[in-house]
Amino acid sequence: MEECPGQRDGSTIYYYDGHMYRRNRATESSTYYRCSVRGCFGRVIQKHNLGVIIQVSPHNHPADQDKHSLRRFLAAIQRRVSTETAPIFNIYQEEASRFPGIEKSMPFESLQLQMEKRRRLNESMNYPSEA
Ligand SMILES: [Zn+2]
Secondary structure (H helix, E strand, O other), X not given: OEEEEOOOOOOEEEEEOOEEEEEEEEOOOEEEEEEOOOOOOOEEEEEOOOOEEEEEEOOOOOOOHHHHHHHHHHHHHHHHHHHOOOOHHHXXXXXXXXXXXXXXXXXXXXXXXXXXHHHXXXXXXXXXXXX
């Protein structure tokens, strides 16, 4: 189960085995997730003591690895641009090396403006300025 920032600020989505989930509820021993796709009843339970994730009801749609790779790639860059001082292009290249072929679907130019804007917003919150 991998955590990614959701589309709304402060929201979180969970990625597992080609599907995205929202956290439903949690007890001491288990966390319950349901599919983030509207109308799908796919559910998994994470058993903390056993360290396993159990699929309890199936999805009504196929897993989409590609779409989720893009989303995870974008989330990783957004997170790093917000929390690190490294140049945006360096962050892009480092993350792109973890997702083979992603530069074709999401080139740097398509993200540059968005990421520069994100960084400027952060600067107003005591972000250290670049030399
Ligand atoms: Zn589903």
